[in-house]
Amino acid sequence: MHGWIAGREGRLDTASGMPPVEAPGAGAPDDADLMLAYARGEAGAFEELYGRHKAPTYRYFLRHLRGRRHEADELHQDLWLRVIGARERYSRGARFTTWLYTLARHRLIDHWRASGARGFASLDDDDVRDRLDGPRLLDDPDPPLSAAIDAQSATRLRDALEATPPLQRDAFLLHVEAGLSLAEIAGLTGDGEETVKSRLRYAYRRLRAALEDLQ
Amino acid sequence: MNTRPPDPSPPDGLRRAWHDASAEVPPERVDQAILAAARAAVKPPRAAPRSMRWWSPGWQRGLAAAAVAGIAFVLAQVLPHGTESSRAPPERAPTPAVSGADRPRAPSMPTHERTPQAETTIEAPAPRPAGASARETEKRAAQPDVAPAPGAPQESDVAAESPEPAQGTDLRDRADVVAAGAPAELPAPGARSAAVGKLSAESAVTADAESRAIADEVARVVELHANGDLASAAEALRQLRRRTAHADGLLPDSLREWARTVR
Numbered sequence: 222m223h224g225w226i227a228g229r230e231g232r233l234d235t236a237s238g239m240p241p242v243e244a245p246g247a248g249a250p251d252d253a254d255l256m257l258a259y260a261r262g263e264a265g266a267f268e269e270l271y272g273r274h275k276a277p278t279y280r281y282f283l284r285h286l287r288g289r290r291h292e293a294d295e296l297h298q299d300l301w302l303r304v305i306g307a308r309e310r311y312s313r314g315a316r317f318t319t320w321l322y323t324l325a326r327h328r329l330i331d332h333w334r335a336s337g338a339r340g341f342a343s344l345d346d347d348d349v350r351d352r353l354d355g356p357r358l359l360d361d362p363d364p365p366l367s368a369a370i371d372a373q374s375a376t377r378l379r380d381a382l383e384a385t386p387p388l389q390r391d392a393f394l395l396h397v398e399a400g401l402s403l404a405e406i407a408g409l410t411g412d413g414e415e416t417v418k419s420r421l422r423y424a425y426r427r428l429r430a431a432l433e434d435l436q
Numbered sequence: 437m438n439t440r441p442p443d444p445s446p447p448d449g450l451r452r453a454w455h456d457a458s459a460e461v462p463p464e465r466v467d468q469a470i471l472a473a474a475r476a477a478v479k480p481p482r483a484a485p486r487s488m489r490w491w492s493p494g495w496q497r498g499l500a501a502a503a504v505a506g507i508a509f510v511l512a513q514v515l516p517h518g519t520e521s522s523r524a525p526p527e528r529a530p531t532p533a534v535s536g537a538d539r540p541r542a543p544s545m546p547t548h549e550r551t552p553q554a555e556t557t558i559e560a561p562a563p564r565p566a567g568a569s570a571r572e573t574e575k576r577a578a579q580p581d582v583a584p585a586p587g588a589p590q591e592s593d594v595a596a597e598s599p600e601p602a603q604g605t606d607l608r609d610r611a612d613v614v615a616a617g618a619p620a621e622l623p624a625p626g627a628r629s630a631a632v633g634k635l636s637a638e639s640a641v642t643a644d645a646e647s648r649a650i651a652d653e654v655a656r657v658v659e660l661h662a663n664g665d666l667a668s669a670a671e672a673l674r675q676l677r678r679r680t681a682h683a684d685g686l687l688p689d690s691l692r693e694w695a696r697t698v699r
Binding site: 259268294301302305306308374428429432 | 456462463475478479
């Protein structure tokens with residue numbers, strides 16, 4: 222299991238399709254405990270927390286910024302500085318990951334706004350779904366893909382995601398990279414779960430199509 | 437038939453493929469910057485070092501040293517100075533009158549400090565009034581054993597402000613020269629300490645008595661010579677020379693030719 226969250230069992234429960242609740246190792250504090258401990262002044266708790274989430278948050282920005290590392294570095298650092306600054310405002314009521322990616326998404330939107338990019342408002346979800354996927358999106362199960370992937374395939378996969386409309390791309394990253402559930406994504410984005418679901422399916426289709434082309 | 441679409445989940449291969457394709461991590465410098473900021477944010481505020489607090493012992497020592505230095509400086513400026521030259525000139529009686537009580541004075545010797553026993557048999561020269569004649573001075577010098585009356589008006593001290601002898605043969609002037617020329621026991625000009633001032637006062641008394649004695653010696657030489665007792669006059673001159681190196685200069689001009697013959 223490559224560098225996402227140390228100690229976690231996996232991102233998705235394939236049976237339900239729902240991402241698992243954060244399951245730290247035995248005896249290890251969960252994210253909320255670590256954040257609260259840091260708010261009390263324990264710097265080591267932050268280091269643990271950062272180690273768990275630094276890679277997915279970085280890739281979240283990197284994928285949205287189409288691989289521009291310099292900008293991704295800046296937004297990533299800004300995000301965690303905001304986490305540091307907001308440590309005393311964090312409460313256990315919100316799951317830490319949801320809270321974290323809410324901050325990340327806001328930082329991304331601010332960046333797009335400042336740079337004049339269209340950001341998440343580029344495409345209408347319904348138009349994208351109907352034009353690209355049609356009825357296949359709802360009913361046909363996706364056949365399994367080959368697990369093998371080489372560098373070329375990785376590049377195409379990344380390119381395929383970066384070419385995906387921002388909302389679909391965002392849903393994919395929040396679900397696959399961050400491990401948020403549909404309900405959490407819906408709450409974070411302010412959209413309905415069905416809308417989030419549609420976006421996810423669309424993203425899966427595009428990526429799958431990119432892989433199938435290589436096979 | 438379940439018309440509800442299943443919850444979307446990536447195909448098995450897709451998830452794994454995606455993880456393989458997307459493995460980037462933030463650069464190390466970014467990690468360090470964030471962690472440093474996190475540590476700094478919860479670091480307790482550093483208390484001011486003790487040495488920086490003004491009430492700390494270090495500061496107290498410095499303040500004490502500064503206070504002592506300041507007080508020492510003020511005392512040095514305020515305390516009376518002990519040099520002859522720095523003292524205010526003694527009071528001067530505005531009188532040219534010469535009486536039997538005239539005596540040579542040390543420049544710094546105030547009038548009231550004179551002691552009657554310092555009076556000698558030979559009348560000391562009077563202060564240097566303007567226009568005093570040599571004849572009058574010698575007349576005074578010829579008067580023996582004239583002790584000053586208590587409370588008699590004393591000639592005010594006239595500071596020998598100039599080491600140069602007055603014109604003519606005024607023994608008073610010679611005495612002033614002697615007084616001015618007896619610097620050995622007087623404090624050096626410019627002395628500032630109170631201790632030096634005290635020494636100056638003591639030495640001033642000594643110098644005054646010495647000058648009076650010298651003046652008496654000079655007068656004796658003059659008297660003996662005038663009386664024709666050249667041998668005694670010569671002996672007195674030799675005693676005077678032992679007392680002061682300026683003995684011959686203290687004699688009247690009329691006796692200097694004779695003084696040169698005395699060995």
